Amino acid sequence: MKICGTLRYLADSEKIKLHNAILNTTLYEENYNSRIKIKPIIIPCYPPTINSPEQTEYSKIAVKNMNGRAKLITGLKPSMATEDFSFFSKKVKTSYVWLGTRDTTHMASLHNSSYDFNDSALEIGMDYFKQLVHTRCPPVKRGKK
Numbered sequence: 001m002k003i004c005g006t007l008r009y010l011a012d013s014e015k016i017k018l019h020n021a022i023l024n025t026t027l028y029e030e031n032y033n034s035r036i037k038i039k040p041i042i043i044p045c046y047p048p049t050i051n052s053p054e055q056t057e058y059s060k061i062a063v064k065n066m067n068g069r070a071k072l073i074t075g076l077k078p079s080m081a082t083e084d085f086s087f088f089s090k091k092v093k094t095s096y097v098w099l100g101t102r103d104t105t106h107m108a109s110l111h112n113s114s115y116d117f118n119d120s121a122l123e124i125g126m127d128y129f130k131q132l133v134h135t136r137c138p139p140v141k142r143g144k145k
Contacts, residue, residue: 008080010048049082052093059095062131070124071100099125 009015022040063072082089082096089096101118108114 006045007042008046008048010050010078012047046080046083047086047090048078048080049086049089049094049096051089051095055093055095058132058135059097061135062128065131065135066124066127069127097128099128 007015007018009018019042022042060072060074063070076098085094085096088094099121101121103118103120106116106118108116
């Protein structure tokens with residue numbers, strides 16, 4: 001029988017602990033002549049996405065500058081839903097932002113056959129990105145010609 005799975009962790013130190021725990025389980029089973037033989041093959045996969053405090057502060061300022069058009073929710077539990085972004089965040093400082101799209105007629109989550117993208121989220125998303133750019137690069141005030 002073959003059992004496969006993935007290891008998910010929120011810090012590189014946890015990755016090392018998980019790998020060691022699996023390898024130690026293998027050694028334990030071999031030392032006691034267990035009928036269960038474990039041959040772990042650990043393939044490096046997705047690192048966790050860790051938001052940069054500096055970039056996250058820019059995101060917070062952008063939301064606050066939207067004058068109530070968006071709601072800032074902090075303190076969310078860590079999520080492993082950012083696989084591709086996690087590689088990017090290993091190279092540059094990042095802040096992963098969730099743009100909520102639910103309302104009374106758009107309740108199905110992503111990857112659900114009933115999912116229907118809430119088009120009204122586009123305007124809020126564009127305003128957020130505009131504010132984010134202005135947070136980092138304030139608009140230049142031009143005089144009259």
